Amino acid sequence: MSTFGFFCDTSACSGCKTCQVSCKDKNDLDAGIRFRRVYEVVGANWNKTDEGAWEHDIVAYNLSIGCNHCENPACVKACPTKAMHAELDGMILIDPNKCIGCRYCEWACPYGAPQYNKLKGIMQKCDFCRDYVLEGKPPACVSSCPMRVLEFGPISQLIEKHGDNRSVYPLPDPSITRPALFIRKHPGAKLAKKLNASIINREEVKE
Amino acid sequence: MKSSEWPLVIFSLAIQLSAGIMVIYDLFILFPMYRSRVAFPSKYHWILLIALGAALVGVIFSFLHLGNPTNAPRSLSNIGTSWLSREITGVLIYSALLMGTTILHFVMPSAGRSLKWLVDLTALTGVILIFIMSKIYMIPARPAWNSVFTPLGFYMAAIVMGASLLLLFQINHGSWASQKSLAILTISIPVIQLAILPIYMSWLGHPDFAGGKGLAILLHNHLIAFYLRLVLYLLAIAFGFWAFFTIRSDTTQNRLLFAPALLAWASILAAQIVDRLLFYTQNISPEGF
Amino acid sequence: MGKQNRRDFIKKGAVAGGVVLTSPIWFPDALGFSPGQAVAPGLSQNGWIRAGCPAHNCGGRCLLKLLVKDGIITRIETDDRPGDTVADPQLRACIRGRSYRRRQYHTDRLKTPLVRNGKRGEGKFREATWDEALSIMAAEMVRVRSKYGNESIFVPYGTGSYSHLNGRWPAARLMNLIGGALEYYNSYSWACISKATPTVYGTTTTGNQRQDWLNSKYILMWGWNPAEMRDGTNSEFFIKKARENGARVVCIDPRMTFSAVSLADEWISIRPGTDTAMMSAMAYVMYKEKLYDSDFVRTHCVGFDSTQMPKGVEDEESYVDYLLGKFDGQEKSPQWAAPITGVPSETITRIAREYATTKPAMLYQGYGMQRRAYGEQPVRGGCVLAAITGNVGIHGGWASGIAHQPGGEPFWSIFPTGTNPVKAKIPTFLWSEAVTRGTTLTAKEGLTGVDKLNSNIKFIWSVASNILMNQHGNVNRSGRILENESMVEFIVVQDQFMTASARYADLVLPVCTHFETWGLEDGWKYGEEVILMPQIVQPLGLAKSDYRICADLAARLGVYEAFTEGLDERGWTHKLWDEYRRTRFPNLPPFEQFVESNQGVYSVPVSDPKISFEEFRKDPIKHPLQTPSGKIEIFSKTLFDMGMKEEIPAVPKYIQEWESPFGPEAKAYPLQAIGPHYMARVHSTHDNVDWLREAFPQRVFINPIDAKDRKLNDGDRVLVFNDRGKISLPCRVTPRIMPGVVSIPQGAWTKPGPDGIDRNGNINILSSERWTPLAFGNAQHTIMVEIKRSKN
Structure with missing residues (x-):
C-alpha cells in the first residue's frame, strides 16, 4: 500500500539527467549506481525522397524513473531476508543490515530500480529521499528538474491532478506491481509501438 | 565465456546433479533391486558420497553468489513469499536428508527397507527442490525465464546428468537392464532438448513474449556458445549410442563401456554448463529497464 | 552504520542512500583536506550556503545551495526560493552544476605550481614553489617584452571562468598596467x-x-x-x-x-x-x-x-x-x-x-x-x-x-581591466596565424588598430582557457606550432587541471575553484539577477585565485598597488557589488547585509517584458x-562596397561550403561532422567528471543508414578521420541524427596515443583553422570525415 508517488511528464522531459545526478549527489553514489535513470525511447524510419531529401517518422522521448514504490512490490515479495520491506507509509526501503546482496530484487523489479553496490555487497535504491519527505521537502530529483517535469506527492493528489495513468510505452504492464508512478504520455508514444521503438541508451542506464 | 553468473551456474547445476543422482539411483538402481529382493547394495555408497559432494559444492557456491554472505542465515526469514528463501530452505533440508541417508548407508548398511524409504524421501525432496528453484526464475519481470521451459530445462538437466554419471559408475556393478535404461536416458534427454530447442527459440523470438530480444541476445551475442551447445548435445547423443551398443550382458566386457560412458558424461556436463550460461543470458527485461 | 537499530532506521530514513563515501577517485581525504578548516568569514562554519554555480561559460547562471561540513562541501542542491513563477523563476542548476563535487574533489586537481622539465608538450613537469614559479614568469615576461615588445604577449580567449575575479580579466588588467598585450576581438562562440x-x-x-x-x-x-x-x-x-x-x-x-x-x-x-x-x-x-x-x-x-x-x-x-x-x-x-x-x-x-x-x-x-x-x-x-x-x-x-536582451543585458564581467596601451587587435580565431606569421598579417586577415604587427606572438599567458590544444581548429597543427620553442618562447597556463593545453605549457599555475574564492555573476545573455559567489571552502593545496596569482605577479613587476588598489578578492567583490547597485540594480541590498543574509541571489521579476x-x-x-x-x-551596401560578392554577398545567400558533401572532398570523406555542445560538458570543462561521463559518455552519433553502410553496430569503437587527423571513440547508432551527418560533441580532452590517434574523441583533431570571410570567425563545424570500425 503506497501512499506517495512520482509523476513524470514524458512529453516535456529533455533527458538532461539532472535528476539522476542530483540523486547521486544526495546519496553519494559512485558511477555505476543509479537510483534514478533516464531511458531514451526512440523509433524511426528514414527514407530518401525522389527529390534527394530525407523523410522520417521519428518518435523520441525520455522516461525518468527512480523507484516506483509499488503498491504490489515484486521486490519485497522476492527478498529472502525481508531487507526489502514496505514501511507503514508505503515507502519501500532496504535495510542494509539485513541485505545479503543476492540481487534477487534486481531480477524481480520490472523497472530496474534496485541497484547493486559492489563495494558494499548490498542492494540500494531510491528511498523517496525519505529524510527530506519527513522534513516536508520534495525528493532531490523533483526539486532539481530544470524542465519541471517531475513531481512528488500523495498518490491521491497526483491522480487528481494528472489522472491514473501509470504506463507509457515501453513500460511494463502496471498491473504487475501497481507502480506509484504517474505519467503524462508523450504525444508520440501512441506511434512508438508501431515504429518498434526501443530504449536505445542501454550503456547509460545499465552497467 | 564471460559471465557474472558463474556461482549461480555452478550452484544450480551442482544441486540438480545431486538431485538427479538421487532420483536415478532411487528409480533405476534401488527400485529394481528392491523388487528383486537383492541384498542392499553397499557397493553404491560412492553414489551417495558423490551426490552429497555435489550438494555441498552447490551450497558453497551459493555463498559465493552473495554480496554480503555474513547475513546469509537471514535468507530463511521470508519463506512466506520469497521463492529464494524457500529454495535456500529446501537446499538445507535436502542436504540434511542426503547427509543422513549417506551416514546411514555407511553405518547401518543392513537397514534395508527403511534406508530405501529415506532415499525415496531424499529423491522426492530433490524433485520438489528443483521445482522451487525454477519458480525463482518464473517472474513477470524476466519474461524469457517465466515459462514452463525453465522447470523443464532444470528437470532434464538433473535427469541427464544423474543418468549419465551413474552409467559411468555402474560399469562394474550395474545390471545389463539398468545400464541399458541409463544409456537410453543419456541419449533421449539430449534428443528431447534438441527437439524442444526450435520451439523454445520461436517462443523466445516471439514479440509478445520476450519481445524478440531473448532470441536476439542468443543469436547475436552468444552465437558461438549456441553452436557449441548444439555440438555438445550431438556428441552426447553419439557417445550415448556408442555406450548403448557397447553394453553386453556379459559383465566381463564392461570395461569397453568406460570410454563411451565417460565421453557421454563429459559432453553432457559440458552441454549443461553451456546451456545454463545461456540460460542466465536471458536475464533480460525485454523493454530494457 | 553496523549497529543501527530499526528505530534509527526509520527515523533517518535515507538509509538506503546514507552511504559512506567509497570512491578513491574523489573522497576529500585522498586530497589531503584537513577537516575543520574554517570557511569564509561571515558565513557559518557548517550548514547550507547559497552561492552562484561556477560559471564556465555555459549559457546559464544558476544558484546552488551547498551543504558545508568541516570545511568540505558534502552536498549540492539548487535554487529553492518559493514561487517559481514565469516572472521570477527559480534558477535551477543543471546536471553540470549538480555534479560539481566530483570536479571540486577530483584527485587530478592541480595543487602546486609546475615547471616543465621535458620537451614541450611531453607532459613532464616538476613541482615548484610559488616564489620560484612567479619569479620565472616575471623574468620571462620582462625578457620577452624588452626583446619583442608588448605586442608579442598574448592572453588568449578563454571562457573557463566567469566570476569577475577568476578568469582572464585580472590578467588583462595586469597586462594593461605594464604596457599592454596584443588584443583580440570576437569570440569562438559568436564570431x-x-x-x-x-x-x-x-x-x-x-x-x-x-x-x-x-x-x-x-x-x-x-x-x-x-x-x-x-x-x-x-x-x-x-x-x-x-x-x-x-x-x-x-x-x-x-x-x-x-x-x-x-x-x-x-x-x-x-x-x-x-x-x-x-x-x-x-x-x-x-x-x-x-x-x-x-x-x-x-x-x-x-x-x-x-x-x-x-x-x-x-x-x-x-x-x-x-x-x-x-x-x-x-x-x-x-x-x-x-x-x-x-x-x-x-x-x-x-x-x-x-x-x-x-x-x-x-x-x-x-x-x-x-x-x-x-x-x-x-x-x-x-x-x-x-x-x-x-x-x-x-x-x-x-x-x-544574436538577440541580446533589451533594456540592459547582463554585464558578464565588469572587473575593470583598464585601457590597453597596445592598439593592435587580431580576430581571436587567428591567434595561431599571429604566432606563425604575425608580422605579415594585414587588415585582410582582420588585423585592426595597426597596419602591421611588430612581432609574432612570443609569450602566451593562458588563463582559464583550453584554446591552445583543445578548442582551436586543427589541434594537430596547434601542437606542431606550440612544440616549436622558437615560435612561442614561453607559455604559461593557469588552470585547475592538467588540460591538453596545460600539457604544452612551460609553467602551469594551479587555480582554485569558484567555491574557494569570492566572485559574482549576473546572467549570460539573459536574466535580471546578480548572484553572489562567496568563498565557502579553503583552496586546495597551494591553489590560488586567478586574481591572487595576478596580484602576486604584479608585486614582482612593481605594480602591486595599482593592480590591487589595496583590495583582496572579497574587497573587489564588494566593490563590484556596489557597481551593480550603482548601475544595473539600484535596489540591490548592501553587500555586507546580502552576504550575511545567505540569500545568494538578487533577482528582479519581469512581468512586463521589454522588446x-x-x-x-x-x-x-x-x-x-x-x-x-x-x-x-x-541589402547591405556596406557589404556590397567590400567588393567580395562571392564570399560576402550584399543579400544573404546560400554559398556551398569549402568542405561539403557536394564537393570533390566528399569522395574520400563523405560524412559531415558537427561538434555540438554536450550535456556532459561546458566546452572542455567537466570532461573528467565521472558522473557526467557516466550519464553522457563521449561518442560519435551516426544514423543507422550510415552505420549499416559501414557495418557498424551501436557501441562499436570507430575511427573518425580526415586529412587533419584521426580520433577513436565508440559510436552511438541513433535515428536522432540525419543520414550523412555525424555528431561528435565538442570539448573532449585531447588524449593522443603513441600512434597519434586521439582516443578521447576531440573533434578539433578533425576541424580546420580556416576562418570565415567577413567575421574572421571560426568555421570549426564545417568539416568532412569518414568513419570505419576501429580495433582499439
Whole structure:
C-alpha cells in the first residue's frame, strides 16, 4: 500500500539527467549506481525522397524513473531476508543490515530500480529521499528538474491532478506491481509501438 | 565465456546433479533391486558420497553468489513469499536428508527397507527442490525465464546428468537392464532438448513474449556458445549410442563401456554448463529497464 | 552504520542512500583536506550556503545551495526560493552544476605550481614553489617584452571562468598596467552572429526579454538547443511555457536535439551548412504566394526588391532578384533547396506558410550554424525572414540575429581591466596565424588598430582557457606550432587541471575553484539577477585565485598597488557589488547585509517584458536604426562596397561550403561532422567528471543508414578521420541524427596515443583553422570525415 508517488511528464522531459545526478549527489553514489535513470525511447524510419531529401517518422522521448514504490512490490515479495520491506507509509526501503546482496530484487523489479553496490555487497535504491519527505521537502530529483517535469506527492493528489495513468510505452504492464508512478504520455508514444521503438541508451542506464 | 553468473551456474547445476543422482539411483538402481529382493547394495555408497559432494559444492557456491554472505542465515526469514528463501530452505533440508541417508548407508548398511524409504524421501525432496528453484526464475519481470521451459530445462538437466554419471559408475556393478535404461536416458534427454530447442527459440523470438530480444541476445551475442551447445548435445547423443551398443550382458566386457560412458558424461556436463550460461543470458527485461 | 537499530532506521530514513563515501577517485581525504578548516568569514562554519554555480561559460547562471561540513562541501542542491513563477523563476542548476563535487574533489586537481622539465608538450613537469614559479614568469615576461615588445604577449580567449575575479580579466588588467598585450576581438562562440547581426539591424540588441516568448504563437527553433546548451537558465522552461500557451514549436536541426524532443511539435532535419538555402526557399515561397508583410518591408526595410535599392546600387542584385534568379539564372524554389538541404520541398513550403501566416512568430537562431564556413549568411538570412514577416518590434515576435536582451543585458564581467596601451587587435580565431606569421598579417586577415604587427606572438599567458590544444581548429597543427620553442618562447597556463593545453605549457599555475574564492555573476545573455559567489571552502593545496596569482605577479613587476588598489578578492567583490547597485540594480541590498543574509541571489521579476525595436516599429523615421540607411538592411551596401560578392554577398545567400558533401572532398570523406555542445560538458570543462561521463559518455552519433553502410553496430569503437587527423571513440547508432551527418560533441580532452590517434574523441583533431570571410570567425563545424570500425 503506497501512499506517495512520482509523476513524470514524458512529453516535456529533455533527458538532461539532472535528476539522476542530483540523486547521486544526495546519496553519494559512485558511477555505476543509479537510483534514478533516464531511458531514451526512440523509433524511426528514414527514407530518401525522389527529390534527394530525407523523410522520417521519428518518435523520441525520455522516461525518468527512480523507484516506483509499488503498491504490489515484486521486490519485497522476492527478498529472502525481508531487507526489502514496505514501511507503514508505503515507502519501500532496504535495510542494509539485513541485505545479503543476492540481487534477487534486481531480477524481480520490472523497472530496474534496485541497484547493486559492489563495494558494499548490498542492494540500494531510491528511498523517496525519505529524510527530506519527513522534513516536508520534495525528493532531490523533483526539486532539481530544470524542465519541471517531475513531481512528488500523495498518490491521491497526483491522480487528481494528472489522472491514473501509470504506463507509457515501453513500460511494463502496471498491473504487475501497481507502480506509484504517474505519467503524462508523450504525444508520440501512441506511434512508438508501431515504429518498434526501443530504449536505445542501454550503456547509460545499465552497467 | 564471460559471465557474472558463474556461482549461480555452478550452484544450480551442482544441486540438480545431486538431485538427479538421487532420483536415478532411487528409480533405476534401488527400485529394481528392491523388487528383486537383492541384498542392499553397499557397493553404491560412492553414489551417495558423490551426490552429497555435489550438494555441498552447490551450497558453497551459493555463498559465493552473495554480496554480503555474513547475513546469509537471514535468507530463511521470508519463506512466506520469497521463492529464494524457500529454495535456500529446501537446499538445507535436502542436504540434511542426503547427509543422513549417506551416514546411514555407511553405518547401518543392513537397514534395508527403511534406508530405501529415506532415499525415496531424499529423491522426492530433490524433485520438489528443483521445482522451487525454477519458480525463482518464473517472474513477470524476466519474461524469457517465466515459462514452463525453465522447470523443464532444470528437470532434464538433473535427469541427464544423474543418468549419465551413474552409467559411468555402474560399469562394474550395474545390471545389463539398468545400464541399458541409463544409456537410453543419456541419449533421449539430449534428443528431447534438441527437439524442444526450435520451439523454445520461436517462443523466445516471439514479440509478445520476450519481445524478440531473448532470441536476439542468443543469436547475436552468444552465437558461438549456441553452436557449441548444439555440438555438445550431438556428441552426447553419439557417445550415448556408442555406450548403448557397447553394453553386453556379459559383465566381463564392461570395461569397453568406460570410454563411451565417460565421453557421454563429459559432453553432457559440458552441454549443461553451456546451456545454463545461456540460460542466465536471458536475464533480460525485454523493454530494457 | 553496523549497529543501527530499526528505530534509527526509520527515523533517518535515507538509509538506503546514507552511504559512506567509497570512491578513491574523489573522497576529500585522498586530497589531503584537513577537516575543520574554517570557511569564509561571515558565513557559518557548517550548514547550507547559497552561492552562484561556477560559471564556465555555459549559457546559464544558476544558484546552488551547498551543504558545508568541516570545511568540505558534502552536498549540492539548487535554487529553492518559493514561487517559481514565469516572472521570477527559480534558477535551477543543471546536471553540470549538480555534479560539481566530483570536479571540486577530483584527485587530478592541480595543487602546486609546475615547471616543465621535458620537451614541450611531453607532459613532464616538476613541482615548484610559488616564489620560484612567479619569479620565472616575471623574468620571462620582462625578457620577452624588452626583446619583442608588448605586442608579442598574448592572453588568449578563454571562457573557463566567469566570476569577475577568476578568469582572464585580472590578467588583462595586469597586462594593461605594464604596457599592454596584443588584443583580440570576437569570440569562438559568436564570431559571425555578432558581426552579421548589425549588418542588418545596426545593433546586436535584437532580442526580447524571454518572458515575452509566452506571447508567441509559432516558434522556429532553428539550430537552437536551449535544453542542452542552456542558452540562459530557464530558456527551455520558457519555451515549455510558451507551448502551454498554445505556441506551435518546430525545430530545424541536423540532430533531433534534447530541445527537439522535449519542446518541439515537429523536428525537421536539415543538412548542416545549408540553412540559408532553406531560408531563401522560404522567402521565395513567401514572395511567390505574397505571404510576406509587404507594408512592413516597404516602410522599414531596404533592398528587398529593385524598388528599394540604396543609392548608387540601384541596378545591383536585390533580395528578390536573388530569389528569382535574375542574376544567376537559378530560382531559389523549394525544389531547388530540397536536394541541397535534405528537406523535402513540401516541408519547406509548409514551414514558410506557417511561419509567415502565424502571428506573432519567432525565428530563434542557434549559434552552431554560424560557426561554419559562411556563417554570416544564415544569420543575415534569419534576420531577413523575421523582417519580411513583420515579426520585428512586436510582442511575441523575434527579430532574430544574436538577440541580446533589451533594456540592459547582463554585464558578464565588469572587473575593470583598464585601457590597453597596445592598439593592435587580431580576430581571436587567428591567434595561431599571429604566432606563425604575425608580422605579415594585414587588415585582410582582420588585423585592426595597426597596419602591421611588430612581432609574432612570443609569450602566451593562458588563463582559464583550453584554446591552445583543445578548442582551436586543427589541434594537430596547434601542437606542431606550440612544440616549436622558437615560435612561442614561453607559455604559461593557469588552470585547475592538467588540460591538453596545460600539457604544452612551460609553467602551469594551479587555480582554485569558484567555491574557494569570492566572485559574482549576473546572467549570460539573459536574466535580471546578480548572484553572489562567496568563498565557502579553503583552496586546495597551494591553489590560488586567478586574481591572487595576478596580484602576486604584479608585486614582482612593481605594480602591486595599482593592480590591487589595496583590495583582496572579497574587497573587489564588494566593490563590484556596489557597481551593480550603482548601475544595473539600484535596489540591490548592501553587500555586507546580502552576504550575511545567505540569500545568494538578487533577482528582479519581469512581468512586463521589454522588446527590441518597439519605437523603430512605431516610427522608423523618428527612431531610425543604427544602419547606414536607418532601416533594416536586407541589402547591405556596406557589404556590397567590400567588393567580395562571392564570399560576402550584399543579400544573404546560400554559398556551398569549402568542405561539403557536394564537393570533390566528399569522395574520400563523405560524412559531415558537427561538434555540438554536450550535456556532459561546458566546452572542455567537466570532461573528467565521472558522473557526467557516466550519464553522457563521449561518442560519435551516426544514423543507422550510415552505420549499416559501414557495418557498424551501436557501441562499436570507430575511427573518425580526415586529412587533419584521426580520433577513436565508440559510436552511438541513433535515428536522432540525419543520414550523412555525424555528431561528435565538442570539448573532449585531447588524449593522443603513441600512434597519434586521439582516443578521447576531440573533434578539433578533425576541424580546420580556416576562418570565415567577413567575421574572421571560426568555421570549426564545417568539416568532412569518414568513419570505419576501429580495433582499439
